[in-house]
Every structure is written in structure tokens, then in C-alpha cells.
Amino acid sequence: MTKPKKISASLEDYLEAIYLITRKNGEARSKEIMKQLRVSGPSVTEALQVLAEKKMVNYQPYEPITLAPKGKKVAEGVLYRHETLRDFFIEVLGVDRKAAEKGACRMEHVATSNIIERMVKYTDYLKNECKRCGCNKVHCFAEYLQDQKKKSRTSAEEVSDDEL
């Protein structure tokens, strides 16, 4: 076993970006990574050098970048967490797509695997009708939210949305 060293959130982002760009374009170049992550060229180069050191990417100066098996595995893990979180926020919590994406981006690096797995299971569970009662839970929550909205027309106490 080659040590399952943990990688920083930032490096995870680079791997994820390389994964997505490669899937879309066939190959990943610095320029695309810059655009996707909104960082400068030198930041990309530096990250690639570190990731190459860790045997996570195949990197030669001026050449297209590909993921090494180890890096691919990490990228897929991040993406899995991202998608799980996003879908959970949308399908269970009824959050809109944009906010769900944003939340997933922020949490994908810190969500623990047992919580992610529970989210997967919960989403699956909600997709089935509850056997005992036959109700559709997604629908129930949507109705509940509507009711709450009506009720709180009078008591206007909304939490500040400042820094989030």
C-alpha cells in the first residue's frame, strides 16, 4: 500500500477540474484549468508540479495534462461527493439548482463518507413511496414549505444572508 495521504481541498479542486475538462475536451491544458478554477497560470503550474510529485497527474512542461490512476480515483471521489450533495439538496431539501451547486462545491471537500452514504440512502428511500403509508415524501415536504410560507406572512423574521 502506497500511503493513502490526504490531499488539500485546493489540490482536490485541481484534480476535479482536470477530470471534468478531460471528459469534455479529451485532454486538459493549463489554460482551461485557469478558467475553470479562476486562478492564475503560475498557480496552475505550481499545483501541477505538486500533483506530479504525488504521482497523481502525468505532467510534462507544455504538454497536455492527464490524470494518473491515483489522481483519477481522488477526482472521482470528489465528484461523487459533489453530485451526492447537490442531488440531496435538490431532491430532499428542495433547494434550487444554483444554490445546490454552490453548496456542493463548498462541502465536497469536507463531507465525511458516512454522511455522504446516508444521503445517498436517504435520497433512494425518498424516491420510493413509503410502504407503510403510500405517501410521496418529496411532495409532502414541498407542501409543508408552502404552508410555512403562508403562516409566516405575519411574523417576518428572516435570518441574515450576509456572508454565506
Place this chain on the structure above:
Amino acid sequence: MTKPKKISASLEDYLEAIYLITRKNGEARSKEIMKQLRVSGPSVTEALQVLAEKKMVNYQPYEPITLAPKGKKVAEGVLYRHETLRDFFIEVLGVDRKAAEKGACRMEHVATSNIIERMVKYTDYLKNECKRCGCNKVHCFAEYLQDQKKKSRTSAEEVSDDEL
């Protein structure tokens, strides 16, 4: 308005720690913060100097530390997110207390407020019986998990828990 500057996750942790220690002991001292956050003395001093600069804590060398109003507000926000996440993981996802705490610690700094609010609402919703069908949803999910466990006795495919 004095600029709602965002603060780093690390500084949020210091504020939260000071809040909790003060609530427990009446006052906060460096030593306690060190223990709670598992950092060295100089790290605490440095953070306090930065937080004092930002008018978030009242800090004089060698004196007990208290939260300034601004810092208290931030600390309460962090704690609110922490508790919301933890309770959601426990009450909705059925995660055990320890794992829920750990997950909440990691996510409290990045969870967006609209997602937090939805979690609050969802937890409230689950606590009520569903009016349409009269079932208890927490119970339903617990049963569902049990069923799944039985079914997957044969197909043993568990996701690696390595770095999370």
C-alpha cells in the same frame, strides 16, 4: 455599517471556542483555547491579536478574553450552523452522535445559509406526523435502512472510508 467582512474558517473556530469556554467557565483563557482547538500557545496569541484588530474580541495581554458584540454574533452563527447540521445528521439521516459531531465541525464553516435554513425546516417537518398519511418519517427511514442492510448481506460492496 462597518463592513461585513468574511472571516476565515480558522478564526471562526477561535470565536466559537471562546464562546463555548466563556459559557462554561465564565471566562476564556489562552490555555483553554489551546486545549479545545489543539493548537499551540503562540497560535492562540496570534489569532487573538488578529481578532482584536477586527474588533471581535476584547484582548489585553495576560488578561481573560471576552467576545466583543461583533465576535459574539459570528460565534453564534457558527454554533447555529453546527447544531443545525449535527441535529439534521442525527435526526434525519440517522447518523450516530459522534460522526454527526465530526461532520458538523467540518461543514459548519462552509454550509450556506439557505441550505442550513432548509435543514431546519426539514427537521421540523419530520418531527410532525405527515398530515396526509399520518406516518412517522424518522421511523420510516430507520426501517428502510434495516431492510437495505438485510438485502445487501449478499452483495458486499462497501465504499472505502480511507481519508474521511
Place this chain on the structure above:
DNA sequence: TGATTTGTTTAGGTGTGCCTAAATAAACTC
């Protein structure tokens, strides 16, 4: 092919958040 444009890397610098070792202040103890 030589000149220009575009992409990428090197050089050098910044802020944050941590550390250890050493200095200093405050609190105890005899």
C-alpha cells in the same frame, strides 16, 4: 521563415496559519 501572438513556466513576493524555542509575566509555595 521571421515576426507576432498565445500559452506556459520561472522568479520573486504576499498573507495566513501553524510550529518550536526562548523570554517574560503572573501565580503559587516555602
Place this chain on the structure above:
DNA sequence: GAGTTTATTTAGGCACACCTAAACAAATCA
């Protein structure tokens, strides 16, 4: 109240992740 112990701060350093400016390589085009 002098000496020791404990708490805290200062000094100095390190790793990470970013940046701009400048150098350099590759691609484009006239």
C-alpha cells in the same frame, strides 16, 4: 519575599496557496 512553577507572549521559521512581472516555448500567419 525569593524561588519555582505555570501561563502567555515574542521571535523566528515553515508550508501552502495564491499573486504579478518577466522569460521562454509553441503555434500562427504574412
